[in-house]
Amino acid sequence: MKLYYAPGACSLAPHIVAKEAGLAVELDKVSFAGGRKTQNGEDFYAINPQGAVPALQxxxxxxxxxxxxxxxxxxxxxxxxKLLPTEGFAKWHGLETLNFIATELHKGVGALFKNPQGDAREAVIANIKNRLGLLAGKISDRPYLLGEFSVADAYAFVTLRWAKAFKIDLSPALEAYFQRVQARPAVQAALAAEGLPAG
Ligand SMILES: N[C@@H](CCC(=O)N[C@@H](CS)C(=O)NCC(=O)O)C(=O)O
Known part of the structure; x- marks a missing residue:
């Protein structure tokens, strides 16, 4: 398998999951500058017409x-x-959590990459703060979103990493959660493989 990624992008989440799963996944870095090229100079649009990472071949x-x-x-x-529940209501709750992260956090925090200005920026940040509060509520007093570590934590971690990079303060509970996920050996390995510092 080959994972097309960009350092620190949302592709970091499946990268972490591959490491947690112990799967051998080859990495191919996509350059966003000067057209979408893979590290071998291939046209990434031929692999994913949307031009977005991640893509898994x-x-x-x-x-x-x-x-x-x-x-x-x-x-x-x-x-x-056991990186995602597959039985009973826990399965549906896991999918609900993933969809929340995809549509509210990934796209919510990701809106800051478009560099909105003025009132538009304030509105984006207010929305992010609200959604981070909801995330904290979902974690509650458990170590991880679904109780045990799951792919949802890999995904949430990436969006929290972005929030921190945009200088949005995390609550003490969310910061502790972020550090707990970051300390996992698979997360450390994925960060190192992408050339990223710990946050
Ligand atoms: N719907 C896609 C969106 C992926 C996405 O937003 N990727 C970003 C990086 S985090 C990207 O490649 N942006 C560049 C672009 O879309 O042109 C998914 O959930 O995987």
Whole structure:
């Protein structure tokens, strides 16, 4: 399998999941500057017409996109690692949590990459603060979002990393959660492989 990624982008989440799952995944870095080229100079639009990372190329040659789907696929390749509940209501709660992260946090915090100004920026930041409060409520007093570590934590971690980079203060509970996820060896390994410092 090959994961197309950009350092620190949402592709970091499936990268962490691959490491947590112990799967051998080749990395291919996509450059956003000067057109979307892979590190071998291929046209990334030919792999994902949206031009967005992450994309996962399977050994069959098929390509999967959409971060939360990649993470579900990777988790399913190593069921013994229990990276996402697959039974009962816990399964639906896990999917609910992933969708919340994708649509509210990934796209919510990600809006700051478009560099909104003035009132528009204030509105984006107010929305992010509200959604971070909701995230903290979902974690509550548990170590991880679904109780045990899951792909949802890898995804939430990436969006919290962005929030911190944009100087949005995390509550003490969310900061402790961020540090707990970051301390995991698989997270450290993925950060190092992407050349990223710990936050
Ligand atoms: N719907 C996609 C969106 C992925 C996405 O937003 N990727 C960002 C990086 S975090 C990207 O590649 N942006 C560049 C672009 O879309 O042109 C998913 O959930 O995976």
């Amino acid at each position: 399977l050994d069959s040659g098929e390509v999967l996109t959409e971060a939360q789907v990649l993470m579900q696929y990777l988790a399913a390749q190593a069921p013994e690692k």
